[in-house]
Amino acid sequence: MKKIFLLLWFVLLGLFEVQAYQFEKNGIYYDIVNGKAVVVSGDVSYSGDVVIPETVEYDGQHYVVDSIGEWAFNSCSGLMSVKLPEKLRAIGSLAFVDCYGLTSISFPTSLKVIGYGAFQNCDGLTSLSFPEGMTQIGGGAFQRCGRLETLFFPSTMKSIDWGVFCESHENEYGGECTCDSIRRIEVKGIATWFNSNRFTERNHHVAAPYADLYVNGELLTEVVLPDTMTRIRPALFYGCQKLRSVVFPNNLKVIDDCAFENCTGIENLEFPQGLDSIRSLAFSRCEGLKDIQFPDRLEGIGVSAFFGCKSLTSVIFPNGLSTIEEFAFSECI
Template structure:
C-alpha cells in the first residue's frame, strides 16, 4: 500500500512539473516580445538574443530623445522599422553602438532640425527620413565611414532634406575623400548643396549611384585615373559644374550620370567607353561641344535630350544604335548619320527646331515614330533607298520641308507621318507603297502635287484632309487602277484634284496623262 501511494505521488509530482514547465517554455519563445526599458522607450531583443533593438516610443513622450548604448545588459544596435514614425521629435541622440536604422524609422518626423549619424552606422533603411522636412543639418565625424553607409533610397539619407553636411562641427564646402576609401557609396552626398569642390583620391575605383546628385554649388571636381565606374545619376543636377574631367580609365558611365548639369559646356568621351547610356547628358542646356570616341558603339535613350546649345555632333562610324529621344530638343543644325546605323529610334531627333537638313543613309531600314517630328527648320531630307518603314508622325510638323521623295523600299506610310508639313508642295511616293495611313498628309496646306504609285490599294481616312491647295495627282497606273483604290472618308481635296494617268508615249485618246521629262512629272 505504501509503495502504491509512493508511486501515485511520484506520478502526480511529475505531472505538476510538466504542467508548470509549459508556461516557462512559452515565455522563452516570446523572449523577443516588446518591453519597456527604464527610459520608457520600447525595445525588442534580437532573434539571436545578443542585442537590443529600439522599436518604439513606448511610454516616453519626450520630444528630445537619448537612445542608450546598453539596455538590460545588452548593447543597443538597431533602430527598428517605424520606431519613431510620425512622432514630434525635436532632437535625437544616437549612440555609437547603433549599426542600423530601419525602414521608415523617422518618417514624418517633421520637427527634427538636426541629426548626428555616428560612425558605427552601416545601413539606413527605406524612407527612414521621409518628409523630415525641417532638417537643416547632418553631423558626422568621419567621411570614410559615411561613404560606406548603404542607403536604401533617397529619403533614407537625411542629407536629402537637410542639404548641409557638417564634419566635426564644420560645414563641408571643400570635400576631400580620404585615401582609405575604395568606393563612394550610392546617395552618399545627395543634395549636399554646401559642397563647392570635391577631391577624389587614387584609392577610389567607383562612384556610386546618385553619389553627388543635387550638389548644386559644386564647381570644382577632380576624378583620378583609378576610377573605372561612375554610377547612375552620380553627378545629376550638379547645376554649377561647368567641366567634368573624365579619366581615360573609365569604362562605365551610368544612366543619367550628368543629367541636369546645366552649366556643363564641353565633354570628351574617352576611348575606354563603349556605350553612352540613357539620359547621361539629359538637360545639359549649356553643352556646346562633345567628342565621341570611335570606341562608342551605342547612344542610349534620351542621351542628349534638351541639350539646346549642342549645335553639332560627329557620330562616329563605330556607332550602330541611336536610342529613342537621343537628341530630342537639342540645338543641332545638321546631322550626318553614319552608314553603321540601321535604324533611327522613336523621337530620336524630335523638336530639333534648328535642324535644317539631314541625310539618312542606305544602311537605315526603319525610321521610328516622331523621329523628326516638329523639326520646324528642316528644309531637306534625303531618305536612303533601303528604308522599309517610316513610323507614325515621323515628320509631323516639319513646317519648312518643301519637297519629299519616299523611296521604293517603303511599303506603307503611317498615321500622321507628314501631317502639318505646311510648306510641302510636292511629294513623290515610291513604287512599292501599298497603304497611305490615316491623316498621313493632313494639314499640308501648300501641297500642290503628288505622285502616287499604282501599287497603292488603300488611302486611309483623312489622309489628305485640309490639303486645300492640292491640284494635281500624278498616278502611275490607269484609270481602272485608280478606281480600284479603297479611298477612305474625308479625302475630298484628293478626289477633286485632277488625276493624271501615266503614259510613256503621247496618248491618242482624250484624257489626262503625264510622263517624266528630266525627272519632272509633265502633262502630255
C-alpha cells in the first residue's frame, strides 16, 4: 500500500512521464475507446502527408479507426495533408487547430460530426466538401481559415451556422470577416439555404458576402420561394449578383434586412398582396431594378431599403403605406 501511494504521489508531482496514448503504429498514435481506435497526439508531431488506416492491429486484435481525438493534430505546422479512413465517424474538438500548413483534407462519407474549433487557423485550406449524411459541425470549426474559396453542403445539413466559418473582427481589423474569401457556395437542396442566417454575431457582418450560390451544381439565377415562407431571413440572398428572377410566396409578410442587397441582376419585382414590411437595406444597391409596384397592404419601407437602385424609373405606392424611413430611395437617380 505504501509503494502504491508513493507511485501515485510521484506521478502527481510529474516525476514520472505519463503517456497520452496507448500505442503507436507506423507513426500514428492511438487509444482504444469502447472497442474502437481513436487517433491521438503522441511524442512526435505529425508532419507531411499522413494516411490514417481504416483498421489498426494492437495486442493481437484489429480495431476500426472511427474518430480523431481532441487536440490530436494540434499545432502540427508541418502537416500538409491527411487522408482520413472510410469508416471515420467523428473529428474531435480542436483536433487540427493551428495546422497552418494543412492544404488538403477530404472527408469520408461515413463522417457525421466535426467538433468545436476542429480546424481553426488552418489558413492553407481553400476548399471544403462535407459528405452526405453529415449533420453537425461544431461552433467555430473553420474560423480564421482565411483562404477558403469554395464550400459544399449536403442535403442532410438542414441549415448553415455561419459562426462555424466566420469571425468578425472589431476595431483594428476594421470589421473584416474571416470568411470574406469565399467565392462559391454549393448546397444540395435550396431548403438548406432558406434556413440559414448569414448575419454573424459580432458587428452584424454578412457572411461570405462575395460568394455565388449554386444549387445542385447550377448557378442560382432564379428562385421560387415556398408558400410556407412568411419571412425572408436577413441577408439571405445578399450579393447574389447572378440572380435574375424571384417568385415570392403568397403568404409572405416580411422581407428582412439586406435580404436582396447588391443583387444587381434583378430588374423587376412582383410582390404578393399580403406583404406588410420591407426592412432596412432589403433591396439596396440592386442597380438593375427598373420598376416597382408595391402591394396594397404594405405598411412600411425601412431605412435605405432601395438605396442606390440607380436604374429605377417607376415606383407605385399604395394608399395604405404609413412609413417610408430615411434614405429609403436615396441615390436612385
